[in-house]
Amino acid sequence: MEYRNKLVLAPMVRVGTLPFRLLAAEYGADITYGEEIIDHKMVKCERKVNDYIGCTDFVEKGTDNIVFRTCNPERNHVVFQIGTSDAVRALNAAQIVCNDVAAIDINMGCPKSFSVSGGMGAALLSKPELIHDILSILKRNLHTPVTCKIRLLKSTQDTVELARRIEKTGISAIAVHGRRVADRPRDPAKWSEIADVVSALSIPVIANGDVFEYDDFERVKVTTGASSVMVARGALWNASIFSPAGKLHWEDVKREYVRKSILWDNDIKSTKHTLREIIMHYSSLELSEGKSVIKSETLADIARLYGEDSYYQFVNANRPLVNGSTGQLL
Numbered sequence: 001m002e003y004r005n006k007l008v009l010a011p012m013v014r015v016g017t018l019p020f021r022l023l024a025a026e027y028g029a030d031i032t033y034g035e036e037i038i039d040h041k042m043v044k045c046e047r048k049v050n051d052y053i054g055c056t057d058f059v060e061k062g063t064d065n066i067v068f069r070t071c072n073p074e075r076n077h078v079v080f081q082i083g084t085s086d087a088v089r090a091l092n093a094a095q096i097v098c099n100d101v102a103a104i105d106i107n108m109g110c111p112k113s114f115s116v117s118g119g120m121g122a123a124l125l126s127k128p129e130l131i132h133d134i135l136s137i138l139k140r141n142l143h144t145p146v147t148c149k150i151r152l153l154k155s156t157q158d159t160v161e162l163a164r165r166i167e168k169t170g171i172s173a174i175a176v177h178g179r180r181v182a183d184r185p186r187d188p189a190k191w192s193e194i195a196d197v198v199s200a201l202s203i204p205v206i207a208n209g210d211v212f213e214y215d216d217f218e219r220v221k222v223t224t225g226a227s228s229v230m231v232a233r234g235a236l237w238n239a240s241i242f243s244p245a246g247k248l249h250w251e252d253v254k255r256e257y258v259r260k261s262i263l264w265d266n267d268i269k270s271t272k273h274t275l276r277e278i279i280m281h282y283s284s285l286e287l288s289e290g291k292s293v294i295k296s297e298t299l300a301d302i303a304r305l306y307g308e309d310s311y312y313q314f315v316n317a318n319r320p321l322v323n324g325s326t327g328q329l330l
């Protein structure tokens with residue numbers, strides 16, 4: 001996997017499922033991260049080829065709970081992100097999925113209490129030995145590239161020191177979110193501190209934070225010197241941010257997301273969550289569209305809401321005709 005000059009879709013819980021990743025890739029994302037999946041959950045999963053939908057599922061054993069869904073068209077650019085606090089468990093989780101994805105990433109930046117209280121996400125940032133164990137064991141035992149995603153530490157010097165230790169584990173790249181753990185999303189990302197990490201390392205750095213327009217990709221690269229640039233909210237609100245031709249209207253992008261959700265039979269909770277985030281950004285959940293999304297219980301309800309019922313019916317009546325290797329209807 002090449003990490004230079006890439007536009008990267010950031011990991012986003014509940015958003016970064018298969019249809020959203022494919023949508024971003026279609027608009028121009030070169031690398032697409034999946035949502036963080038906790039190792040405890042992944043180790044309970046078995047791999048199942050799903051010929052009906054044309055994808056590969058990782059399903060919690062003894063249940064029909066799909067924890068991760070992927071497909072051939074994204075095989076060479078999808079990154080599986082793991083939430084972990086334990087090297088052996090991280091390896092066990094990674095081994096289940098590593099042959100179906102382009103890279104394995106460890107989340108070292110999530111500040112949410114469920115992560116930190118379990119010793120995962122940003123909690124790792126204060127445990128460099130554990131970081132070393134996790135990344136080294138993955139690196140030693142996997143053929144798949146290994147990366148991690150960190151936040152800034154209290155001082156630039158601390159961040160650089162940690163990044164140097166991380167680099168020594170031999171990982172392929174490091175994503176740096178230019179905010180500290182205590183920062184809020186509205187606080188500006190500190191691109192200059194990402195630049196300090198870039199100068200100190202030889203491995204590719206993926207700069208992350210505050211990309212909202214296509215031109216920002218280049219601005220971040222120039223300001224930080226980073227190899228590649230990662231975007232989360234800018235893509236969530238309008239996945240066509242990756243298109244060099246300029247953004248499409250958000251309503252059109254949203255409709256395409258609905259169609260992809262139908263085509264890939266996306267988890268309804270993920271589809272609703274993503275639509276809610278988009279609507280909240282441009283409009284309001286108090287208006288009728290928002291209320292209807294909240295009330296929807298199935299993809300059929302969503303299809304009806306967006307005038308895509310005939311597409312929904314066509315896809316489901318012709319499921320064997322969906323080509324699993326390309327994801328296109330024949």
Ligand SMILES: Cc1cc2nc3c(=O)[nH]c(=O)nc-3n(C[C@H](O)[C@H](O)[C@H](O)COP(=O)(O)O)c2cc1C
Pocket residue numbers: 010011012013015034035036081107108109110149177189208209210211230231232233234236
């Ligand atoms: C809805 C949402 C979900 C997120 N989930 C994850 C996640 O699963 N793993 C992770 O490392 N970061 C996660 N993040 C953080 C983003 O990947 C990114 O680091 C952060 O939003 C800063 O990028 P931005 O300024 O482009 O939004 C999430 C962010 C958002 C908005």
